[in-house]
Amino acid sequence: MRILSGIQPSGTLHLGNYFGMMKPAIELQEKGEAFYFIADLHALTSVQNAAALRANSLELAVDFLACGLDPARAVFFRQSDVPSVAELAWILSTVTPMGLLERCHSFKDKTTRGMAASHGLFAYPVLMAADILIYDSDLVPVGRDQKQHLEVTRDIAIKMNETYGEVFKLPEPSIREDSAIVPGLDGAKMSKSYGNTIEIFAPEKVLRKKIMGIKTDSTPVEAPKPVEGSSILGLYKLVATEADYRAMEADFLRGGVGYGDLKKRLFAGIWEYFAPQRARREEILVDTSLVDRVLTEGAVKARATADVVMARVRKAVGL
DSSP states (O other), X not given: OEEEEEEOOSSSOBHHHIIIIIHHHHHHTTXXXXXXXXXXXXXXXXXXOHHHHHHHHHHHHHHHHHTTOOXXXXXXXXXXXXXXXXXXXXXXXXXXXXXXXXXXXXXXXHHHTTOOOOHHHHTHHHHHHHHHHTTTOSEEEOOGGGHHHHHXXXXXXXXXXXXXXXXXXXXXXXOOTTTSSOBOTTSXXXXXXXXXXXXXXXXXXXXXXXXXXXXXXXXXXXXXXXXXTOHXXXXXXXXXXXXXXXXXXXXXXXXXXXXXXXXXXXXXXXXXXXXXXXXXXXXXXXXTXXXXXXXXXXXXXXXXXXXXXXHHHXXXXXX
């Protein structure tokens, strides 16, 4: 089984990145042949500063390795180090119906929130399809919000197969329903685009201040507090033991504990949960040549796999 996933280097790693993509991907590297990439081509829709993009890509690589990605078990590389993915995206775009892309909610959501309505943002699902199909992927771990894009990938693959014969296999999504949506500081999905993120490797004081800034209602200390839709509970569930989570939930329902104390408990949970990752990150930063070596070796392996698929595609379409 070949597993494929990518993450954009569009900013500092946050809890949504980790629980939505990284943690599932790290767990899956034990169960098949994993291909994980830094989606720097995708990031061009939002990061248009060359120095920032390079710095973000390096930082993301360090963070992913610190969080448990094992280069001995997974092929780890930059998306742009496999140039044929852009060629495949063009080929796929020639059979992709406009209506299919117009129905994608991600484009509408991002432009509504102020992102420029570029062709790259509109055609994002086609490049994502190329990312997946070029490695003959079987399984794609995605967040619930990306499920539609995986469905678009399958639709495009079916269209290619109908037009040119059996060119592509159809990938399947893997969605962790218990952590598919990670709440941000404002209760909405945690996203850099929304400015509501909690950075995993932020300094202790910065992290504490962020968590203490989580939006809450005006329920008095002594009164029971709503558990439905609570960002505090939603985040704590990700890092706490079952017993600790139930204890916090009971405090919500019973009352007598203020939001400030509950946030302090959340901070302690997050700080402790990521202690091993912080230690590993410090080790990696001592010698970043490890990161360069891992990405270079990963790119060689990724290109070799992509070349096999692209030879099949070019023959099928007449190139």
